[in-house]
Amino acid sequence: MREVFQQELQEVQERLVEIASLVAISIENATRAFNESNVSLAERVIADDDKIDELAISLDELAINILARQQPVARDLRIVVSALRISASLERMGDMSEHIAQLARYRFPEKVVPKTLRPTFAEMGQLDVAMARKLAELLRTEDVRLAEEIRNDDDKVDALHLSVFDTVLGEKWKGGAEDTVDATLASRYHERFADHAVSIAKKVQYLATGDWIPVD
Amino acid sequence: MREVFQQELQEVQERLVEIASLVAISIENATRAFNESNVSLAERVIADDDKIDELAISLDELAINILARQQPVARDLRIVVSALRISASLERMGDMSEHIAQLARYRFPEKVVPKTLRPTFAEMGQLDVAMARKLAELLRTEDVRLAEEIRNDDDKVDALHLSVFDTVLGEKWKGGAEDTVDATLASRYHERFADHAVSIAKKVQYLATGDWIPVD
Numbered sequence: 001m002r003e004v005f006q007q008e009l010q011e012v013q014e015r016l017v018e019i020a021s022l023v024a025i026s027i028e029n030a031t032r033a034f035n036e037s038n039v040s041l042a043e044r045v046i047a048d049d050d051k052i053d054e055l056a057i058s059l060d061e062l063a064i065n066i067l068a069r070q071q072p073v074a075r076d077l078r079i080v081v082s083a084l085r086i087s088a089s090l091e092r093m094g095d096m097s098e099h100i101a102q103l104a105r106y107r108f109p110e111k112v113v114p115k116t117l118r119p120t121f122a123e124m125g126q127l128d129v130a131m132a133r134k135l136a137e138l139l140r141t142e143d144v145r146l147a148e149e150i151r152n153d154d155d156k157v158d159a160l161h162l163s164v165f166d167t168v169l170g171e172k173w174k175g176g177a178e179d180t181v182d183a184t185l186a187s188r189y190h191e192r193f194a195d196h197a198v199s200i201a202k203k204v205q206y207l208a209t210g211d212w213i214p215v216d
Numbered sequence: 217m218r219e220v221f222q223q224e225l226q227e228v229q230e231r232l233v234e235i236a237s238l239v240a241i242s243i244e245n246a247t248r249a250f251n252e253s254n255v256s257l258a259e260r261v262i263a264d265d266d267k268i269d270e271l272a273i274s275l276d277e278l279a280i281n282i283l284a285r286q287q288p289v290a291r292d293l294r295i296v297v298s299a300l301r302i303s304a305s306l307e308r309m310g311d312m313s314e315h316i317a318q319l320a321r322y323r324f325p326e327k328v329v330p331k332t333l334r335p336t337f338a339e340m341g342q343l344d345v346a347m348a349r350k351l352a353e354l355l356r357t358e359d360v361r362l363a364e365e366i367r368n369d370d371d372k373v374d375a376l377h378l379s380v381f382d383t384v385l386g387e388k389w390k391g392g393a394e395d396t397v398d399a400t401l402a403s404r405y406h407e408r409f410a411d412h413a414v415s416i417a418k419k420v421q422y423l424a425t426g427d428w429i430p431v432d
Contacts, residue, residue, distance in 0.1 A: 064297055071287040081280055084297070088304070168393045177384045180396040185404065 005070045012066070012083045015059045017140045019090045022052050024132035026097035027193060031125025034100050034186060035118050039108040045101035052094035056087045063087070082203045086139075089196040093132065096193040103182050112182050114175045117167060124160045124190040127153050131197040138201060142208040147201040157194040161187050221286045228282070228299045231275045233356045235306045238268050240348035242313035243409060247341025250316050250402060251334050255324040261317035268310035272303045279303070298419045302355075305412040309348065312409040319398050328398050330391045333383060340376045340406040343369050347413040354417060358424040363417040373410040377403050 026045055033042035063084050066072070072080055104112050113121060131153045138146040164187040167173060168180050175183070242261055249258035279299050282288070288296055320328050329337060347369045354362040380403040383389060384396050391399070 064293065067283065067297070068289045068293050073284045077280065077284050081283070081300070084300070085304075088301070165397065168397060173393055175393075177389055177391075177393075177396045180393045181381065181384060181400045184397045184400045188401065188404070 005066070005072065005076065008062075008066050008070065009076075009079060012059065012063060012080070013139060015055065015062070016083060016086055016090070017136050019052060019055050019059065019087065019094075020132060020136035020139055022048070022055070023090055023093045023097065024129055024136060026052065026094055027100075027125065027132055028129045030097040030100040030104075031121065031128070033104040034112050035122055035125070037104055037108055037111050039105050042101040042104040042108075046098050046105070049094050049098040053091060056091040056094075059087045060084055079207060082207060086200050086203055089200050093193050093196045096189040096196075099189045100186055103186055107178070107182065113186065114179050117164065117183055120160055120164060120167070121186060121190070124157055124187070127157050127160070128190055128193045128197075131157075131194055135197050135200055138204050142204060144205045144208050147205040150197055150201040154194045154198045157191055161191040221282070221288065221292065224278075224282050224286065225292075225295060228275065228279060228296070229355060231271065231278070232299060232302055232306070233352050235268060235271050235275065235303065235310075236348060236352035236355055238264070238271070239306055239309045239313065240345055240352060242268065242310055243316075243341065243348055244345045246313040246316040246320075247337065247344070249320040250328050251338055251341070253320055253324055253327050255321055258317040258320040258324075262314050262321070265310045265314040269307060272307040272310075275303045276300055295423060298423060302416050302419055305416050309409050309412045312405040312412075315405045316402055319402055323394070323398065329402065330395050333380065333399055336376055336380060336383070337402060337406070340373055340403070343373050343376070344406055344409045344413075347373075347410055351413050351416055354420050358420060360421045360424050363421040366413055366417040370410045370414045373407055377407040 026048055029041055029048075030045045032038060033045060063080050066080055067077075070076075131150050134146045134150050134153075137143070138150070164183055168175065168183050173180075242264055245257055245264075246261045248254060249261060279296050282296055283293075286292075347366050350362045350366050350369075353359070354366070380399055384391065384399050389396075
């Protein structure tokens with residue numbers, strides 16, 4: 001019974017790694033679609049999000065199944081409950097990529113964002129991609145140094161998020177209301193993406209160090 | 217054992233109703249603080265959100281405890297897992313109220329949003345309050361007609377959300393970038409608040425009708 005349970009936990013872990021890897025690809029494509037006003041790439045991101053949603057739902061079903069059949073307690077129970085929460089956060093990360101891609105699609109053939117902000121969004125996107133990749137690696141290896149790196153990356157994303165507001169609220173800002181709306185939303189989506197990554201990293205870190213699993 | 221389990225489920229239900237009621241108060245206060253630039257009310261919303269977070273964490277601990285001790289299966293298991301998900305959504309609804317209140321606080325003593333948009337935000341706020349109250353009632357009574365009403369309210373919130381974009385992107389918009397940013401974010405927070413309410417209502421509806429509990 002214990003051995004079956006361990007195998008099932010490994011299956012859960014592998015599926016989480018798979019979803020995190022797909023999320024890394026989705027935010028990479030979304031950032032590019034947004035910055036290059038590439039509508040076909042935007043549409044691919046939007047279509048790919050259905051796949052992420054399906055995988056998350058199927059993982060949740062597996063986790064609930066494990067709860068029902070294996071009846072885990074104590075730390076084992078918390079691992080399975082954490083997997084449910086991690087899956088929900090990964091699914092939301094995919095939604096953030098989709099939202100960024102939707103901004104690119106709505107404005108097409110216009111450019112989504114003025115040139116001045118493109119380097120900022122490119123950098124936010126790179127950080128988000130790096131965080132999602134580290135998350136996949138953290139989920140695979142439970143190497144908690146990655147959780148630390150993810151937190152540091154998030155600080156950088158937060159700083160870039162604030163700098164977007166400084167730009168659009170600054171005297172030099174030449175963008176129209178449309179640019180301001182798009183920049184505000186895209187920045188918010190990148191920041192939320194990073195927040196979810198930190199929230200997942202925290203859960204994995206607690207699981208790996210074996211103390212206590214935070215519920216939030 | 218079964219009787220104890222039923223009592224515990226009732227405890228979970230009562231706590232969900234309590235949190236939903238607090239969330240209704242928080243969005244009501246946040247909407248008023250935002251529309252009237254009332255900074256002390258904004259600060260109360262921000263402080264009250266800690267209470268909502270604590271209640272959600274404590275409810276999650278209770279649910280995990282029930283899983284460990286009662287080892288529910290089938291529909292009972294899905295009820296407890298759904299409670300965990302509902303608690304997470306209620307906690308996020310509280311965060312949306314807090315974010316709206318933060319917008320009011322940051323801009324103080326300036327007005328947050330131009331007069332032209334205030335009726336729209338007042339209406340979004342009223343709908344969000346009504347939805348949160350219906351949610352508390354739905355959680356208490358499992359009267360699924362409320363779920364239907366909540367979905368209808370959400371359609372109205374979505375329409376108002378789109379109308380905010382029409383306003384700030386329209387030719388008559390006189391607001392500066394700051395107004396555009398605030399309106400964009402506040403509208404997004406109201407819309408997300410409503411989305412979470414619908415997501416919870418769906419789960420309760422499925423639980424009440426006894427078929428199948430959606431995992432998303």
